[in-house]
Amino acid sequence: MTSSEPLAKQFLGFDLSTQQLKGVVINEKREVLHESHVQFDTDLPEFRTHNGVITVLTKGQKPEVSAPVLMWVKALDMILERLRVCGADFSQIASLSGSAQQHGTVYWVNGAEETLKSLDEGQFLHNQMATSFASPTAPVWLDSSTTAYSQKLEESVGGPEELAIITGSKAYERFSASQIAKVASIRTTVYNKTERISLVSSFMCSLFLGKYAAIDYADGSGMNLLDIKSKEWSPQLLEATAPGLAEKLGDPVPSHSVLGQISNYFVERFGFNEECDVVAFTGDNPSSLAGMCLEEGDMAISLGTSDTLFMWLKEQKYLENGSVFVNPLNETEYMGLLCYKNGSLVRERIKDKCTKSKGWEEFGSLLQSTPWGNFGYMGLYFDEEEIVHPVQGEFKFDQDGRRIEKFDSHEVEIRALVEGQFLLKRLHLEDLDIPVESFSRIVATGGASQNQMILQVIADVFNAPVYTLDNKNSALLGAAYRALDSYSRFAKAGRKNENGAPLAQGLTLVCSPYSEALQIYTPMVEKCRAQMKSILPSIGDDEAS
Structure with a gap:
């Protein structure tokens, strides 16, 4: 120059x-x-x-x-x-x-x-x-x-x-x-x-x-x-x-x-x-939508302190226990969002407990060592009172859906946690009339998106391929992208997709669902539903006492 x-x-x-x-x-x-x-x-x-x-x-x-x-x-x-x-x-x-x-x-x-x-x-x-x-x-x-x-x-x-x-x-x-x-x-x-x-x-x-x-x-x-x-x-x-x-x-x-x-x-x-x-400036969730450049048919999962699901919506939709925001990229359209307080901090706590602080590599190895469906064991962990349901505590279930005090091994507990977290998310989407078939791909971001074993569980539970951005900080990238796009908005600079959003940079296919995953996890969604129904009355009784 x-x-x-x-x-x-x-x-x-x-x-x-x-x-x-x-x-x-x-x-x-x-x-x-x-x-x-x-x-x-x-x-x-x-x-x-x-x-x-x-x-x-x-x-x-x-x-x-x-x-x-x-x-x-x-x-x-x-x-x-x-x-x-x-x-x-x-x-x-x-x-x-x-x-x-x-x-x-x-x-x-x-x-x-x-x-x-x-x-x-x-x-x-x-x-x-x-x-x-x-x-x-x-x-x-x-x-x-x-x-x-x-x-x-x-x-x-x-x-x-x-x-x-x-x-x-x-x-x-x-x-x-x-x-x-x-x-x-x-x-x-x-x-x-x-x-x-x-x-x-x-x-x-x-x-x-x-x-x-x-x-x-x-x-x-x-x-x-x-x-x-x-x-x-x-x-x-x-x-x-x-x-x-x-x-x-x-x-x-x-x-x-x-x-x-x-x-x-x-x-x-x-x-x-x-x-x-x-x-x-805008909120981190709208900014993540901008950073991941979502399109219709995509679902994003942000795996941070909270776990957040969000998607592009053409029209306003009533999401019970969820939220609809004005779309940050197109003010005439919307974005849907479900937020869960119990995300990475819960996974980190169980990682420390089950790996004796050996780290995420050991966590991933233990998760990989257990089969899909976890022999029927499931865990629902709510360190903080959850947003979608007023639930707090640890709830562990055996193959027959009965409450138990602890799992037999660390690897079973790790898979019980991870599968339970994402089965619950799929359950909520289906209750909102958003079936997994409506998603052509999932874009994952946040700290836990670096763990391929966690992403494989997501691919299997939702029966969709999972992509990540080369830069995991989608909210941060979204802020910089919006700065660029607003600067060049009237000059119409840069390539854009039909929604008016910038095309994503560095989107990488990380994993695809296994062929047997759908038939394994669809019945487990119903099992998760039954377990949540058993939890909620017990929470009410505890509070009443």
Whole structure:
């Protein structure tokens, strides 16, 4: 390249997940140039989080789970420094965007926007923002302490199905409306001092903009407040949640919106081009859909702290115990989602127990050493109270479906766990009239997608081939892809599929289902159904006692 030739444009994406903040730089060909991360527990031990959160247990009540807001702010300073050390040249960044864990809410104190507008490039971001939040912690998606507020929200519109028709979901404890309602009711001083309420995604976006960023349609769909047909806040639900809420939320915007140029703080401190666009940030699940470039007939499984199933929907569909969001790539269409709290952390716990900390390779070997169907043994493990059903605990069953205290061997327990997790997911899809025959392929992402033995179980249970992305961080890639696509949206640059989504990079076939899998696992779905029916009454009896 000669000095007279313009520098190639680059695009920056971030993903603020439960346990870490990740950053990636890509070029116009969607090739990854630089990537780094900050792990909250180990890199920021002063905040004393465990798995990225703080859990408060009160006897007789469900756990309150939150995260320190300043931890996220400090992590942003750190990730930019680490990317720069990796060789990133921020002056070449034409556009940036991001994703974040869904449903969490950040409460900006009165006057905080003035702080954002007047940041001193000579000081760390977290030092300047120490007093910018009405609450030092943000309730996050693992919080389940808002049951009463969820019930009240459903009652305000005539029931859970009516709420789902408006917002795409019935009232979930982790959703933002219930979190906000609890803060407004129990922590009145915090609510009254709040100038703006952000989702975690729009909070991160606000830091880059130097002013409050709008909530995008896709992440806003996970609040129980957005009418997903009109793309406006529902006045009825705003009133049922908290007083004066509309002013504290601002107006929602399409997910591809360019909200402005980057704050002068980042221009002066890190060398960004002052014309760098800031595209609306969105939730991690919509961002994963963008990162995996799903098409109709695909199902994605994100195997992270939570396990999440999602798919492209042409029309709004009622998903009992699931969610429908506005599609981040096409605001006239939708995406369906089922989220399970008990994902990788449960698998990691059983791995440590059954392999004596020998690691995932041993876990995979033990899983491979047992046959399909596991001799009839099955396990359903819920370390956290599950989202789809109010279940918590370990439930182990023998060949005849009877409850047992323990399995005879570690390898049987490992397969019981893995098969049980995905049989339960298939059961839920079939109950929603989404049969496995409707999927032509599965795209897996997240940490556990590196374990081929787990992916083989998924292929067999769902009777579909499983693909992975070469880069496992689909939410992170989705953020960078959306930055690029929004930048070039009107120039119509880049190859696109018929849905308007970018074509996936590095999609690899990992495994296909065995021919006998369907006849083995279809009866096991019914066995799983019977076991869940046996569990739910026992949970109710335990709670009653």
